[in-house]
Amino acid sequence: MNEMSPIRPVRRQSLRSVAELAAAGFAMPGPAEALAALERRYAVAVTPIMASLIDRSDSKDPIAAQFLPDPRELDVLPGESADPIGDEAHAPVEGIVHRYPDRALIKIIHACPVYCRFCFRREMVGPGGKALTGAAFDRAIAYLASRPEIWEVIVTGGDPFMLPPRKVDELMAALAAIGHVKIVRWHTRVPMVDPGRVTPAFVAALRSGGKAVYVGIHANHPREFTHEARAALERLADAGIALVSQSVLLRGVNDDPAVLAALMRAFVENRVRPYYLHHPDLAPGTSHFRLSIAEGQALMRKLRGHLSGLAQPTYVLDIPGGHGKAPIGPVYLDDDADGAAIVDRDGRRHPYPPAPRR
Ligand SMILES: *Cc1c(COP(=O)(O)O)cnc(C)c1O
Ligand code: SF4
Numbered sequence: 001m002n003e004m005s006p007i008r009p010v011r012r013q014s015l016r017s018v019a020e021l022a023a024a025g026f027a028m029p030g031p032a033e034a035l036a037a038l039e040r041r042y043a044v045a046v047t048p049i050m051a052s053l054i055d056r057s058d059s060k061d062p063i064a065a066q067f068l069p070d071p072r073e074l075d076v077l078p079g080e081s082a083d084p085i086g087d088e089a090h091a092p093v094e095g096i097v098h099r100y101p102d103r104a105l106i107k108i109i110h111a112c113p114v115y116c117r118f119c120f121r122r123e124m125v126g127p128g129g130k131a132l133t134g135a136a137f138d139r140a141i142a143y144l145a146s147r148p149e150i151w152e153v154i155v156t157g158g159d160p161f162m163l164p165p166r167k168v169d170e171l172m173a174a175l176a177a178i179g180h181v182k183i184v185r186w187h188t189r190v191p192m193v194d195p196g197r198v199t200p201a202f203v204a205a206l207r208s209g210g211k212a213v214y215v216g217i218h219a220n221h222p223r224e225f226t227h228e229a230r231a232a233l234e235r236l237a238d239a240g241i242a243l244v245s246q247s248v249l250l251r252g253v254n255d256d257p258a259v260l261a262a263l264m265r266a267f268v269e270n271r272v273r274p275y276y277l278h279h280p281d282l283a284p285g286t287s288h289f290r291l292s293i294a295e296g297q298a299l300m301r302k303l304r305g306h307l308s309g310l311a312q313p314t315y316v317l318d319i320p321g322g323h324g325k326a327p328i329g330p331v332y333l334d335d336d337a338d339g340a341a342i343v344d345r346d347g348r349r350h351p352y353p354p355a356p357r358r
Contacts, residue, residue: 014113015046016127018069025056026064030071038069042285043115043126047194050114053223062221062253067114073285079320082123084281086322095132095140099324103152103183106140108132108171110158113194118250118289120281120318125158131167141174144181152183161190161197165205172209184211187246189218192225195232203239214242217272220254222262230270237271244275245313249296250289257302264303264311274313279328282320293317297330304332305345 015021018035021028021044028035046054046067054064090099097105110129112119119125132140144150153175163171175181186206190197206213215236219225237243245267247254254260264274277300280290300315316325334341334349341349 012048014048015044015051017044021046021068024051026051026054026068027056027059028068028070029059034071034074035069038071038073042069042073042117042122043112044069045113045115045127047113049195049226049228050193050224053226060252062259063223065252066116066118066220066250068117070117070288072288073117075287076284077287080282080284080286081320082284084120084283084320085318086320087121089322093139093143094136096143098143098147098150099322101149103154104144104147104150105154105156106132106144106171107156107158108160108167109162111162112157112159113162113190113197116189118248118280118283118286120283121158122283122286129158131163137174141178144175145178148180150178150181152185153181155184155186159188159190160186161188161194161202165199165201168202168205169208172205172211175211176209182212183214184209185214185216187216187218191215191217191232191236192219192229195226195228198232198235200235203235203241206236206241207239212242214244216244216246216275217267218246218248219263219267220247220250222259222266225266225270233270233272243270243272245272246276246278247313248278248280248289249291249299249315250280251291252289255291255295255299257299260299261303261307261311264307264313268308268310274311276325277313277315279315279317281318293328296328301330301345301347304330 015024018028018039050063050067055061087097090097092098095107097107109131110125111127112125115125144153155171175184217233233243247263249255254263267274279293279296280286296315303312314327315329317328318325332343334343339354340352342352343349
């Protein structure tokens with residue numbers, strides 16, 4: 001073995017504190033007291049594969065920006081909220097959020113493999129966050145069973161792919177017994193940030209209930225598509241699980257047309273259909289990640305017509321206060337009294353005649 005090898009040993013454990021990150025050679029900006037205050041407030045974790053992706057020589061590295069604590073997180077602006085999308089107002093029983101008639105969330109576990117600095121549930125997630133078990137789990141399932149209008153159950157957290165396969169089997173068996181639930185959709189970041197958890201046993205457990213299973217894959221930068229992540233996505237897709245994407249539009253991470261295009265193409269290449277590009281929520285201490293809606297629309301315009309239709313996400317915003325998600329453009333239709341103009345991908349307007357009078 002070459003003793004001079006510059007390759008760092010492969011780390012097996014996640015880095016879970018400012019001290020561990022510093023010892024591993026990650027420079028974090030700001031005074032030690034601020035970083036200490038920060039780690040008391042919000043959980044820290046960076047998985048080995050994500051740590052290996054960070055370029056330590058680049059102070060603007062887009063992977064580092066997502067996971068390394070930054071003292072700017074201590075600046076909480078007016079309008080930011082611990083519950084930015086109003087989950088509390090729609091929680092009929094512990095662990096359930098039921099905002100839309102036909103679908104409900106079940107928050108099954110509050111831990112994640114990584115803790116994203118922009119997380120909209122950052123006040124609720126962390127390694128101590130408990131799983132929904134025992135009587136609380138039974139009450140959540142009973143609620144889903146009692147509401148025949150619930151057609152889809154969205155399994156979330158935290159990150160529900162943190163569950164062991166046995167717990168996934170248990171959940172899928174409970175849902176299988178509810179006839180009106182036809183779709184089970186999971187939302188996870190695990191295939192990208194901790195792909196080894198997507199084992200054949202885990203995939204088999206997802207399929208075990210006999211429902212149509214969708215998995216929403218959260219990724220924000222094309223570099224997250226490592227060889228291991230691609231293999232995890234392949235295991236899911238090959239098992240007949242439909243994959244859709246979720247990304248958060250983040251300043252300093254993916255607020256660039258070439259990066260966004262590469263991200264959307266990477267999803268499609270891995271059989272993940274782009275679904276949502278989220279405008280960042282008003283979570284506390286996340287203003288350095290936010291851009292304006294006009295900037296987001298300008299980025300979306302660069303995708304439309306320049307990339308395959310398969311690679312187009314819907315740009316959405318969760319309305320603060322629990323009013324649900326709304327698509328926020330851009331729009332390609334300009335209505336006026338005499339008809340409409342349609343705007344093409346280059347911004348040129350083309351008239352379109354009104355419908356004939358009847
Ligand atoms: C985002 C969300 C959903 C899912 O919305 P879709 O538009 O179907 O993806 C469902 N329930 C709640 C409470 C949500 O926040
Ligand atoms: S994985 Fe999801 S829930 Fe967990 S910290 Fe990141 S954004 Fe939040």
